[in-house]
Amino acid sequence: MTATEAGPTQRATRSGPWRIRWHGVALVAGLELKQRVRSTKWKWALGVFFLIVGAVTALIISTYNRNNFGGGPGDVVFGVVLFFVLFLGLVVSPTLSATSINGDSNDGTLAPLQVTPLSAADIVVGKLLAAWVASLAFVVVALPFVIWSYIVSEAPVGAVLTTVMVVALELLVVCALGMGWSALTARTSASAVLTYVSVASLTFLTLVFFGLTYALVSDTATVRYYQPNWDEQTGELASPGCTYIESQEQVAHTERTWWLLALNPFVIVADAAPSNQDIVTERYPDQTMLGSIKYAVRGARLGPELVHNYCDTGTGTTPLLPEEQARREQLAGLGAVWPWGLLAHGVLACGALYVAVRRVAVPHGELATGTRIA
């Protein structure tokens, strides 16, 4: 007793809710994880997750081996398994973080922590860290299958590393959003729903808005189509070489709306994967799933393609037109999209954490309706 008599009072320093110390963060994270890890349901959830991802991976691989659409393995298996893991991660993560503040508050376990010298930032970041570690456990459980699908695929080297890293960061963002909502609302059901709505907005609404704004950003432009000289009577190739026709068409200026796609977690993960670099040299570059998404988004970023070339009769030997070559080079030269997407998500996450720290800081100014301290 005498040993602790003077200790705490001497160590206490002048401080506000934003002071953050590793000691406090680790303590709160440890407390949270002990609470979760010892629940048997948690182990069951991980086990079920393992079985589901394993079954889906095995099915995708066997389906793809039976019917690989004539091409090589490509990265389709890897891409699908990775997206599946991201999808399940986005579903699981909110359940971990979206109840962590208001749930504790309802259980009466938040106030005893707030009344200690731990700062609000210690509590929020500690809880975030615990929720993230718990989400990462799901990624780790899925990792053998991600690696399996990677080995089966011909995905570019380094794809596992970058994509898994980006998946992990996306889950951190979702955990942060969940923390924000759980600090803002009194009921755990409300914060869970709002977190799922946030995740769904990023995942689906970005695509829906991109599609719906298509007409808004469209205007008329002259589009040129190159095509072989077909003989109208015989249907044979009349003469070698190409001719073009021009027509006035509605084209969408997606260079104004492409950023909606950059906010999509799946696009961010796809864009982060290193992909085929033969886009500049080959008429028909390797079609990879993640690479296709990447170049589709970058194509949207460049805006409408005003020259289309249908001259090649399937040999792939026709050289690229100067316009095509220029566009391919532009595509290849565009900077990566995923850092911007991640940055935007990072800003959202920081906003959510800011709200959470403000709400957890004591002494409480105004309280959210329906909350009580103790």
Place this chain on the structure above:
Amino acid sequence: MDTVASAFALEGHGLRRSFGDVHAVDDASIELERGRVTALIGPNGCGKTTLMLMLVGLLRPHAGTVMIDGIDPGSDGAGARARVGWMPDMLGTWDSLTCEETLVTFGRAYGANASDAAARASELLRRVHLSEYASQPSRVLSRGQKQRLSLARSLVHDPQVLILDEPASGLDPRSRVDLRELVRSLAADGKSVLISSHVLSELDEMVDDAVFMQAGRTLGSDAAALVTAARQRWKVVALAGEDIHSALANLSRDWSPDATAIADTSRANVQVVDAADAAALLAALVADGSRISAFGPVGSALESAYLSMEGERK
């Protein structure tokens, strides 16, 4: 013990706090002296818990000041919180953590190192008689045991000021006696304790001072005077048929008939100055030939003070 300039371990003046349209605390002032136990007494919903939340630094007062051990929680929140132990009204336990882990975690939250926190945890578990549950998850504890764990948690950092919100509710009689002894020993160590309870009779033997609260306001010294007066009222019961009323009148005592049986001359309440005066009175009555069967302070002093206040309110 630390020597701090301020006279009181904790003081709050002119505290006010509302939640929307509800004025939970309107005007509350309280001063806790070192080494003394103060009761916070009032009807349900009079603002006791809100006042306590302001005193421990969880709730910002809309008006008024709080000083904890000379520190303003507004400018040094963590420093102020480190000096107060708080046992909340609402029981929150980390179900999957063992009792020992809970206390060690909180000890470390207050800045103790792992071994100090472990030593303090086992000492506190012994003190609240939960040693045999040290490695049990707290979900197996009964309500009263959780209550004791919560009390131990409020003591992990050996605070100078202890704020206990309804600590006795849910405790069995043995644990209530233990609580009383614990609180008295803390006061003997120079700590200040503020304690709220509905069971006024058990506060009687535990507290030195009382603060009464009504409709968000603390009542001043007249309420304290009521307690002092109540402490000086003694009950005299003689065998049936005896006329204790005239015996008391003969001794020129300030007495009144028993409120529940005014006509019964064998029962009366009498005003005494202190215990010595009471002993002298008893001797005089016996010498006078009265056959006394019961003689002692009237019920609970806090309770009678509380009830007489209730009467004034009407």
